[in-house]
Amino acid sequence: MENFIPAKAPSICSHCGDEYRPLRKKLCQPCYKRQARYGTPEYKDKAPTVLTVEWVESQCREDGDCFIWEGTTSKEGNPQTSDRELWEAQRINRQIILHRWLFEQDHDVILRKGQRVTRTCGKNLCLASEHLSAKPPFAEEREVPTKTGRVESRHRPDSDEKCANGHPWTEETLHIDPNGRRSCRRCNAESKMRAQGIDPATTEWRRRKPAEEITECSKGHKYEETGFYFNGEARVCIPCFSLKERKRWLRVLYGLTIEDFERMLAEQDLKCAICAVEFDPDEHDRKPVVDHDHSTGVVRELLCHKCNLALGHFEDDVTRLRSAIDYLIKHAPLS
Incomplete structure (x- = not known):
């Protein structure tokens, strides 16, 4: 079944x-x-199936020169009503912002996306036609968008010569992204300076060289000698990155600075605190590592890799370490 x-x-x-x-x-x-x-x-809802100017005016009360809307409002406090025709035809709930709709009806235009309609009287609920104005002012004839989608009237007359902040378009300042959009390198650099609390007027701007023209890092390391990798934006010096990561992990894991680490090395004469072997950063087993108490997190001293590993395997248990010593003495070869 x-x-x-x-x-x-x-x-x-x-x-x-x-x-x-x-x-x-x-x-x-x-x-x-x-x-x-x-x-x-x-x-x-009293909204009719077909919205008309007469119906909107019938839902308003006169207040001097203003027509105050007495119906529902949006979250921003603007007059609105539902599109009953769309709801009854397709069951789609769409709200109509009335001051924008009235402006389009009165001026026989279509507002652009993002274009604001304000009330000159300062009252959000006012729907008087003479109190509605569009910002920026709507042109008498609708402009034809360019290939990039921008409207010709929004272009500055000198936009092909300099950026919005007045920097001339040159090979040094002009940057064109893969989508064909232009941006000013100098404006971008000054914006980052202001975000960091630096006054751009106190710093002379110079364009950063392309990655292929840079042969050394800011610390003077030659890329051909020390090596580098590309992070998608620029070259990264491997020794500088290693030092940066070392500082970060010392701070995160042990709360130490690189100066604290070097001071501990000097106090131990560059030797392991247990086996007294001299540290050698180029040899894995003799690299200096920070030893700390796993229960309290307190930093103790610097050990070589082998000694630090041994303490970890014995779990810092003194009884087990003494037992290991007795075991080695018991099985030591007779001299």
């Missing part, structure tokens, strides 16, 4: 009949919200 798992029945709202998951008290989310707020899932 074949196993048969019945398909899960669709979740249908008991009021509007729409398929929706999950249901709350057998209602979809919009109906449930109306039930919780108004006591009934019925849609009580």
Whole structure:
């Protein structure tokens, strides 16, 4: 007999009949919200199916020269209403910001994305046509976008000669990314300086050389001699990077600085605190390593790699170490 798992029945709202998951008290989310707020899932918005200027004006009250909206508002406090025509046709909930919609109706234009419509009277709920203005002012004729998508009127007359901060476009300052967008190297450098608390006026700007023209790092290490790797933006000197990582791990693991480490080396005469072998950074087993108490984290002294490894295997147990000493004495060859 074949196993048969019945398909899960669709979740249908008991009021509007729409398929929706999950249901709350057998209602979809919009109906449930109306039930919780108004006591009934019925849609009580007064918005007509086809929005008109006359209907918007009928929902406003006069306040001097202003027409104050008395309907629903957005989170920002702007007058809005729902697009009933779209909801009834496709069940898509879309809100219409009324001061933008009225400006488009009055001036027979289409506002660009990001273009703001403000009220000259300073009242967010005012929908008087004479109090609505677009910023920046909308041109009488709609501009044709360029190939890059920008509008011609937004271009500065001298944009082909210098950047927005007045730096002339030269081989030193002009940078063009793979997408064809231009940027000013000098402006980018000055922005980073200000973020670091440095006044750009106190520093003379010079373009950084391309990676292929740089033969040494800022510390004077020759890349051909010491080696380097490319991190996607620039060359990184291997000795400098190793020192940086060494400082970082000393600080993170032991709370030490590189000066503390060198002072401990000098106090121990460059020798292991246990076996007294002289440290040799080029030999793995004789490299100096920091020994610390694993229970308290307190730094003790510097040991060679072998001694530090031995203490770790014995888990810093004095009894086991003494037992190991007795074991070696017991089995020591007779002289």
